Amino acid sequence: xxxxxxxxxxxxxxxxxxxxxxxxxxxxxxxxxxxxxxxxxxxxxxxxxxxxxxxxxxxxxxxxxxxxxxxxxxxxxxxxxxxxxxxxxxxxxxxxxxxxxxxxxxxxxxxxxxxxxxxxxxxxxxxxxxxxxxxxxxxxxxxxxxxxxxxxxxxxxxxxxxxxxxxxxxxxxxxxxxxxxxxxxxxxxxxxxxxxxxxxxxxxxxxxxxxxxxxxxxxxxxxxxxxxxxxxxxxxxxxxxxxxxxxxxxxxxxxxxxxxxxxxxxxxxxxxxxxxxxxxxxxxxx
Numbered sequence: 001x002x003x004x005x006x007x008x009x010x011x012x013x014x015x016x017x018x019x020x021x022x023x024x025x026x027x028x029x030x031x032x033x034x035x036x037x038x039x040x041x042x043x044x045x046x047x048x049x050x051x052x053x054x055x056x057x058x059x060x061x062x063x064x065x066x067x068x069x070x071x072x073x074x075x076x077x078x079x080x081x082x083x084x085x086x087x088x089x090x091x092x093x094x095x096x097x098x099x100x101x102x103x104x105x106x107x108x109x110x111x112x113x114x115x116x117x118x119x120x121x122x123x124x125x126x127x128x129x130x131x132x133x134x135x136x137x138x139x140x141x142x143x144x145x146x147x148x149x150x151x152x153x154x155x156x157x158x159x160x161x162x163x164x165x166x167x168x169x170x171x172x173x174x175x176x177x178x179x180x181x182x183x184x185x186x187x188x189x190x191x192x193x194x195x196x197x198x199x200x201x202x203x204x205x206x207x208x209x210x211x212x213x214x215x216x217x218x219x220x221x222x223x224x225x226x227x228x229x230x231x232x233x234x235x236x237x238x239x240x241x242x243x244x245x246x247x248x249x250x251x252x253x254x255x256x257x258x259x260x261x262x263x264x265x266x267x268x269x270x271x272x273x274x275x276x277x278x279x280x281x282x283x284x285x286x
Contacts, residue, residue, distance in 0.1 A: 070097025
């Protein structure tokens, strides 16, 4: 099970009522049973789908934000061989997670901390997992986009606003207690490299320039050689840009710091495999 536990229980109560379509008169005093509002958990089949969607494996380090009883991190270690960190602000839940990790034999692979998720260093992660409300996802979004290209972010139900997922799957949850739908969505994003700007060809591409406009993983670019101009559309998959196929072929470009290397594709430009574009140091290519 995976759950969001860092926000106040009142927020959970109000979100649950709103999602269920319940309308209430404005109370004149605080609800008397706030301490009995249930935590929101991810069912086991959703947990498994999150890990599979993110392609978690033995080389991964998973950070789960709002880790609850720690099951997502523990399953990632036990079943998929990953290492992991779970953070939550409820000490009893962190203690329970640590005990469970010891009991199932993965205490050497995972740890849990009482910690504010916004103060957590996410840079060591190859995978980030979330079950947070939309406002918190949006607050985290700049930090997530600054992570190493190729880092995977997987979320239960909630999206990232106009940063559209690379993949969404729907999982049946017959006993779901939040909302009217008896299903959950699992969203996956792959952090894209930032390649917006002007790139100048070198070597076999010395007569070419590439000007890139980027909106998250979506890319539109203009490839120029002398007075010949070609418009390109493509999509980032981590550090790799794959362009749509046209009658001229397609390109695969891999970001390597200040270089965009031709790593594959089809057609005439793909014959320049191994050649690179370099990020321009000024407003124009020389």
